[in-house]
Amino acid sequence: MWILIGVGLLLIILGLMVHKLKWYFLISGYNTMSKKKQKNVDTDGLGRFIGMYSYINGCIFIVTGILFGLGIKSIVIPASIFLVISSIYLLLKSQKFDRNLFDDDDKFKKGAWKKFIIPVVVSVIVLAAFSIPMIFSSRSVSVTVLPEGIEIHGSYGGVYQWDQIEQVELINELPSIDRRTNGSALGSKLKGHFRTSESDDIMLFVDTDHPPYLSMKTTKGMVIINLADPEATTNLIKAITNNIN
Template identity: 35%
Template sequence: MWILVLAALLMFFLGFAVHRLGWHSLISGYNTMEQERKDRVDIKSVARLIGIMAYGIGVIFLLIAAIEAFRLNIPLEPLFIALLLFVVVTLWRAQKYDGNIFDESGRLRPDGKKRLIPLAIVSVLLLTVIPGLMLWFSQPTEVTLTESALVIEGAYGQTVPYDDMTAVTLTSFPGVERRQNGSATSSRLTGNFRTIYKEDVLLFINRDVGPVIRIDWSGKPIYLNLETEQATRALYEEVVNR
């Protein structure tokens, strides 16, 4: 949470520095232009847009931090999607103030399309790769029981040999204090987290399903459940009977 707050404050500072203080050298691309090309850029309009973008990113970071701090049951995915769209739209709008791309009448210069290719590539990556990762992390946990181990498929997957298990319990999840290296979507927690009891654990949790299985073994404690309470209880019975 505090990382998000600090990131928001940094965004507010950068936005103010570019928009109000005239620190235009902070604008990527503009700071490396030759003076002749800089003279064709309406830098005040670009700086205003970049400042607004930084302020907006800061506000979204604070909203996410508040949701995590108060443990509100509000999905984060729409905020991340809004953030991506906001950034992409702002960057594209800023291009119309670049006289190296558009002439005085607003038409593309002969080499304007070539100059827009890097931005187009970045936009496609932002709007496909990141939502794709979010979709991947939101997929249900897949668990396979082999003759010698419990295998958790997908991101942060683990193979847990039965001989390494010291305890398997059906319990309720104690709650998360903070995420260390993992994914938190509206209904799923996947990866490395710290619980409210200051314990570092590995989670494969659907928060909409009540009971969870806790596995203590030679590695980090694991909490997992399946898509229904019935399926989770059935998996628990299978594991303890191995």
């Protein structure tokens, strides 16, 4: 919650620095230009544009943090998507304020298109880096019962042999989660390594919108799982119990 609100406040402060205080040296690329080229940049227009980007995203993240604190975990996904898309738009659209790229007829100067190569490449990399993990993290947990144990598919998953499983039980609430140590937290979907308020390290493969949960004590540590269908979670615990008893 507080991290999201903090990010929102930081964005608004950065927007004020560039837009109102006119600290244009904070604009990437502008501060490395020669004095001559800097005179051909519409700094007032660029400052307003960056300011609007920062104010809008800052307010969205503050509201997202408040709603997250109220228990609406899934709000993080649309806020993050908007940030990525608006950042790519900012990266590409901000080029129009650089008059070094245009001639007197508002046409690209010869070779000016090369200036767009880096923004386009960066945009593609950012979009891929954001969307690929999100796609995998958003998938529902899938578990297969094998002759030798159970296999949890996807990121952070693995095979747990029957002789590694010491105890299983059905729980309706998760332990109090303090923080994520090495995993993904995409809305209500939590996968990977987390730490509880009691400083216990646990593995989570859950969707908090679909309790109950299967709590499994293993020789590797505590693992908590649930499936999209509550009945499927109940059937899974029955299958595990039959094989370890």
